[in-house]
Amino acid sequence: MTEVALQTRDIVAGYVPELPVLKGVSVAAQAAKITVIIGPNGAGKSTLIKAIAGLVRVTSGQVHLMGKDITNPRPDQMGAHGVAYVPQSDNIFRSLTIRQNLELLLRNAGAERAARLDALFEQFPPLAQKQNQKAGALSGGQRQFLAVAMALALNPSVILMDEPSAGLSPKAAQEVLEHVRKLTERGVTIILVEQNVKQALRLADHCYILADGRNQLDGPAADLLSDPVVGQIYLGGKRVAAT
Amino acid sequence: MIQHLVDGILVGSILSLGAIGLTMAMHMLRFANFSHAELLSIGAYCALVFDGVFTAVYAPLGNVIGPLSLTWALSLAILVSMAITGGSAILIDRLVFSRVRAKGGELSMVFASFGVAMIIRNALGLIFGLQVQLYSKDIVFATVLSRDPLLLVKPDQIFSLAAALFIMVIFHLMLSRTTFGYSLRAVAENPDLAQVSGINLNQMITLIWIIGGGLAAAAGVFYGLTNQVNPVLGRDLLLPIFAATIVGGIGSIYGAALGGFLVGIASNMALLILPSGYSPAMPFLIILVVLVIRPTGLFGEERA
Amino acid sequence: MIGIISYLIFFTTVAAILSIAVLGLNLQWGNSGLFNGGVVAFFGAGAYGTLILGGTSQTAHLGGFEIFYPLALIGGMVTAGLMAWIVGILTLRLRHDYLAIATFGVAVAFENLLRNAEGLAGGAQGLRGFERPLHAWLGDGFTYNVFFLIFVLVLLGATYRFLEVLIRSPFGRLLRAMREDETAALSLGKDPAKIRLTSLIIGSVIIGLSGGLYATFYAFISPQDVLPILTFQIWAMLIVGGAGNNKGAVAGAFVIWAAWTASGWGLSRFAPLEIQLYTGSIQFILIGLVIVGMLLWRPQGLFPEKLVISQSGRTNRSENRE
Structure with missing residues (x-):
């Protein structure tokens, strides 16, 4: 247990x-x-x-x-x-880019921000590729990721x-x-x-x-x-x- | 014709500054704030007071800058006025809006905002008098930019336009480059998700009032610099500012900025066909046209 | 003595006329949750409509159709209703701020139009040349004023009855249900925008009636009579009376009108000369304080709604929730 x-x-x-x-x-x-x-x-x-x-x-x-x-x-x-x-539903900010969505959540991470952002992108390669696109443009599965x-x-x-x-x-x-x-x-x-x-x-x-x-x-x-x-x-x- | 266009752009920049703050507050707090334009009046009078104070404290500050009628004292006063007006906006929210919000619906908020507007407008009249005031008694002659077609522009107008554009660019950079800007946009798009993303909504409401008040104060001073300061300044600009938010789509910051210019230009161009007495009604016509053609405005989302 | 009675008759007539407008606003706001930011425009439409249709022939501007008075009055009401229809159809499908802004805009544009368009209704000079109905028999004096007061009170009573019946009808229940919860109306298969539009128009027609009576009483109307302050006064009357409550609306109208005239009289009588220039400002601040203060400390009004008849006819709550 x-x-x-x-x-x-x-x-x-x-x-x-x-x-x-x-x-x-x-x-x-x-x-x-x-x-x-x-x-x-x-x-x-x-x-x-x-x-x-x-x-x-x-x-x-x-x-x-x-x-x-x-x-x-x-x-x-x-x-x-x-x-x-x-x-x-509505679990991402559509008007922000993928990168901005993540940066928003990491805004209090201070000096670690860049490293943690990289780590997240490493974990989700498709997101890294599209990081400068508006999140609203993502497909359903990628949105969930x-x-x-x-x-x-x-x-x-x-x-x-x-x-x-x-x-x-x-x-x-x-x-x-x-x-x-x-x-x-x-x-x-x-x-x-x-x-x-x-x-x-x-x-x-x-x-x-x-x-x-x-x-x-x-x-x-x-x-x-x-x-x-x-x-x-x-x-x-x-x-x-x-x- | 070109004169009307240029005048429209100048007025438009002032309307844009007012409309940006209004549309943010309307979107976040979900009520039409009829007292927003009074923040322009507060800003204009506040700058008038501090202009005098700074000049009295250190006389050289009373010197004009280049070809402008703007003095060093007044430019400092603008900054102070932005801060104080932002503070006033928070104070009004704490004293009235947040309490009405806790008690009643959105409709009560609209009524309350009318009441607040009446109190502020007439209190300013009581304190500063009903007469027109000017930042500078010096007569600044307009520069003839072109003789055919005739185009006259005052240096102060150029300064106001440049300063308004500068403020808007700074604001744009903040929205698009900083995580604070992302939070503002996040809250505007989806307040619930913004909260679970760690954004404190009450803090954001406070910040929106500060920004809205600051931008309104700048708009009020620029209006006073290029026209005049009087207690009904806010009342006269209220409908054009509302029209700008509707043209842009309620809730859209960029829409409000663009809407301000469109309303300014359209109102001035209309003077080519209509007698000038009708200009106060122009924003209403623009609102009607938008509601008929595209009710959600340029960038608005349809929200019930 | 006769002076006091004359004044009381004058005061009661104006307060009763304004009560009718407050009742119209109560249907819109109290019962349907609609924000009318331009009460004065609908009031003005009724006033101008009545005088233009019923007035004697004028050379300088439109009007002087010398239509039989009751028809002229109805014409003024229809004008107000038409204006409400246009604004409503454009805004009622959108979020509620649009109606607030558009009605406010109508009032600004209406006053602006009448002030400037001299060919329409005399411009800033206003509209003259109106013969008050039955004036040939009753003259202009005390008798006429008593007659007119009775006429206004009858119409006030009729409006009150009409609204009481209306809000207890299935339509009225629908309005109230919708004010609380829009999906309730949708689930009954009703289009909320249409129901709201009907309520906006009926309310505006009633406000137009009030404007028509006001213009009849003075046999004159000018842009000075359709300034935004009238909108605020009428709101204050409804807020003080308690939104949703017709009896309160009438009581609120009398209370606020008395306070307004008394404060104006007091200031002009006792205030030093240099303050008198600011009488308007002080009164406006007072109205603003009444509106804000009531919303903060007594949102249900001084005379809160006592009973709300539910569908089964029983009393189901003691106070208005707004």
Whole structure:
């Protein structure tokens, strides 16, 4: 059993106080592992990620990062805590060039800026080639890579990702998810929301299933993949979740 | 004809400076700020005061620079005025806008901005008097650049245009070369993503007021230098500045800069066919034309 | 004594006329969330329209059609409505600042046009040569003023009734639903821009009625009567009364008009001569302070909306949220 990097305890959160979307969700993401959150539409998957990132207000419960309480952070300070968030769409600044997008995220890196920029470009060669193009001109897959690179620019220990494969071709989705896998080898903890359940379960180490703002089921991803009930609901049974 | 074009460019540079700040604040805070033009008035009067102060403290500063009516004291006063006007913009935000923002919708903000404009405009009238004031009592003759067609330009006008362009170039370099400029553009494009990228929105709002106030102050002084200073200076420039933001597309900084010149030129060229009494209505006609042909302006994005 | 009564009749007539404009603005802002930055233009359209259509023949400028008075008044209202239609159709599909800027622009352009176009409506001299209706029977004195006050009060009452019925109708519920949440209207299959346009036009027609009555009362209108300050006064009346609340709107009109005339009188009576030049400035600052102060400390107005009838007819909240 490895150490828990980020953990939520019974968090209740939502856009209006009277109508919480999350009604007490607890998840624990182990360090340098991929934890995937799945569930039907409206289960509160994205809200959970946004609540951790400080974009949705948590009204009760806590979020702990390496044992430290970081409930309701100011969104702009999450990076300083070592948590990066990659939104599902609009996750890059289209009017800036690729290089400017990354420089913006590295603006507090001081003397290391150039070296870290080079390191990021080394990791994503296609981005290096197009570094002076407007980010809005990138293809879907490359846009996702830029978004991941921007998250990495914060030197995070945890990355929260909201459906990184949404809207991508199967090939591009595969590439992006494989890259996410590689990040864990460098010690980064990943929490991922996915609609593409089969792909997500193959990729992930641990999986939480949410329904109606509550924990429904969780376990090692491999177990859930072979679980007949999960298979019935999500993997080719009649009620396939929207993809 | 060419005289109208040149006059239009001169006025346009002043409108551009005003419109850049206005469009940024409108985009970030999502309300039409009808008090923005009063920042031009504050800037103009502030420079008037400090011009006097500097000259009184050290008389040689009262000497004019070259062929201009601009003195060394006034040029220093412009810088001080930019800083003070930026500070005033923040103060107004803290005292009124941020509180109304916390309470009500965008509509309340628009009403509040009208109220603020009335208070500032009339307070300036009470403090400095309703009469017209000039930075310099000396009469500076226009230089005849050409006799046929007749083209008259005052040195002060050339200076104002050059200074306005200089400020815009500096601003452009900041936007396109510095990470601070990237953050400004990032916040304008996607405030949520900007936040999770580590940008403090409240800090950015403060900075936008400082920049908007500073540019407005420069515009106000240049207007005062080439025309005159009076308490209704802001009121008279409000509609042209709004027209510039609409021509450029609300939220577009470069659009606002270009829009200012277009409105300035179009308003002046219109005097070729319309009696000059109609010039205050010109910006409205321009707004109508833009709304009919291209409601999002030159560079605007359609946002609900 | 008769002087005081005369003055009270005069004061009540003007306040009641302005109340009608405040009611029109309340439909736009209070009930539909529309920002009208050029109330005075629609007021002026009604005023000029009425006098041009109903006035006696003039040589120097347009007008003098000597149309039967009620028709002239309706003509003025239609003029105001047409202006609202043009502005609305161009701006209501865009974000809300556009309407604010365009209506503000209409007011500037309207005043500018009337001041300059002498052939249209007498330019800066204004529009004269209007015979007040029934003036041949009632004369110009006290009797006429009492009659005209009653006439205005009847129209004020009718406008009030009309708006109360309108905001309780399905259309009114739609307006309120949309003010809170635009998707609500979309989900009902209604085009929000069209609903807003209807509300803008109805509100402007009512403001035009107010302008028509104002011009009738003075039998004269000039560009001096359509300055931006009137827009601010009418806003202040609505803000003080409480946006969304028709009773409050009327009360606000009387309160602000009383405060305005009293402050003007007080300043001219008691202030030293050198200050009197600045009477306007001081009054404008006061209006500005009223607007800002109310928004900061009492955004619901002095007379907040007491009940809002929900679809089932029950009271579902006690205060206006704005």
